[in-house]
Amino acid sequence: MNRGLYEADHEAFRDTAREFVIREVLPHLDRWEEARLIDRGVWVAAGTQGILGLSGPSDFGGADQLSDYRFRNVLLEELAEVHATSLSSGFSLQDDIAIPYVAALGSDEQKARWLPGMCSGELIGAIAMTEPGTGSDLQGITTSARPTGDGWVVNGAKTFITNGIQSDVVIVVVRTDPGGGRDAFSLLVVEEDMPGFSRGRKLEKIGLHAQDTAELFFDDVVVPHENLLGELGAGMHQLATHLPRERLSIAAHAVASTRVVLRETLEYTRTRRAFGRRLADFQNTQFVLAELATRLDVTQAYVDASIHALNAGELTAVDAAKAKWWATDVQNQIVDACLQLHGGYGYMTEYPVARAFQDARVQRIFGGANEIMKHIIARDLVDRPDR
Ligand SMILES: Cc1cc2nc3c(=O)[nH]c(=O)nc-3n(C[C@H](O)[C@H](O)[C@H](O)COP(=O)(O)OP(=O)(O)OC[C@H]3O[C@@H](n4cnc5c(N)ncnc54)[C@H](O)[C@@H]3O)c2cc1C
Incomplete structure (x- = not known):
C-alpha cells in the first residue's frame, strides 16, 4: 500500500x-x-x-x-x-x-x-518538568521561583532530564505561586552558567545508553525577568498546548524503528536454519510475521493521519494520546516477538534487535506514561455529553 x-x-x-x-x-x-x-x-x-x-x-x-x-x-x-x-x-x-x-x-x-x-x-536544549517526587502529576511540582527585584530565585530539583548534562538552555517548569492551583506554574529558561545551577549524576538506564539523562539542581539560582518564557502563571496551559507534538514524535519514532526491526527479523528468518528448514518456512514464523506486519501497517496509518492532523493544526491532545500509547505498545509487542524469532542471538546486545528491545521499553513511560494517555482519552469519552 x-x-x-x-x-x-x-x-x-x-x-x-x-x-x-x-x-x-x-x-x-x-x-x-x-x-x-x-x-x-x-x-x-x-x-x-x-x-x-x-x-x-x-x-x-x-x-x-x-x-x-x-x-x-x-x-x-x-x-x-x-x-x-x-x-x-x-x-x-x-x-x-x-x-x-x-x-x-x-x-x-x-x-x-x-x-x-x-x-x-x-x-543544546532541554525541558525539565519531572521531579524526584512527581512525574505524572505535574501539579505536584515543588521547584519554586520566588520573585525578587531582578526576577526570580529558583530552588528545587528535576530528574530524568533528556540532554540534561549537555544542555545549555533548560526550560524549567517552576511554581511561581506557592498556594495556587493550575495557574501556579510558569516556564523559566535557566542557562548553563547561572550560579547555583548544577547537574547531578548522569543516570544509568536499561536502554538508550548513549542518551544523556540527568538530574538537575537549582540552589538559589537567580533567573532574570527576561528569561520568563510565555506568560506568568500560564505554564500548565503552555505545556498542554505543546504536548501533542511531543507525543506524536514518540509515536512516529515507535513506528519508524519498529519497521526496521521487523525488516531485519524477516531477513534473519530467511537465513537461519533449524530442523533442515529456514525459520521463515515454519508456519508459526509466517503467522507471527504476518500478524506483526499487519499490526505495524495499521498503526502506521493512524500515525500518518496524525502527522497530517498536526500539520493542519488539528491534532487534539486526545488523538495524540491515542497515537502515543497505541504505537508504543505495538512497538514493544513487535520488538519482543522479533527478539523471540532471533532465539538466543536476540538476547545478545551485539544484535540490533536486543538493543531495540532495551530502547523500546521507555517509550511506554516517558512523554507521559501510557496509563496517563488512557486517562486523557477516557476523560474525554466519559465527560463529553455529546458522546
Ligand atoms: C529516559 C527518560 C527520559 C526522560 N526525559 C524527560 C525530560 O526530558 N523531561 C522531563 O521533564 N521528564 C523526562 N522524563 C520523565 C518521564 O516523563 C516520567 O518518568 C513519566 O512522566 C512518569 O513519571 P514518573 O516517573 O514520576 O512516574 P509516576 O508518576 O510515579 O508513575 C508511575 C506509574 O504509575 C502509574 N500511574 C501514575 N499516575 C497514574 C494515573 N493517574 N492513573 C493510572 N496509573 C497511573 C503509571 O503506570 C506510571 O508509569 C524522562 C524519563 C525517562 C525514563
Missing part, C-alpha cells in the same frame, strides 16, 4: 538526511553507546547540514518547517535505519519540544538570543 505521506521535497531531504547519518552518525554509534554520551560535534554537524532546527523560524536560522512534520519524520526514519535511537531522542527533544517552545512563546529578544544557537547545534 502506498503511504502517500511524502512529496518530492521530503524525498530530497531524505537523501540529505541519509548522507548525514552515514557520514556523521553510523561510524560513532558504538562508541557513543559505550561512552554513554554523544559527542557535541554531531549536533553542530547536524546544524550545519540543516538536519537540526527544522522547526525553527528561518529568521532565526531554522528551516521553517514547524508546520510540516513530515521533514522531522523523514529524519526519524533515517536515524531509525541505523538504530540511532539515543541521538534521535536527543534531537527530538531539541526540534520537537525546545525549539517549538521558544519559537511559539518567546519574545523577539528571546528568539534572537537562543534560537540561532539551537538551530545550529551550538546550544
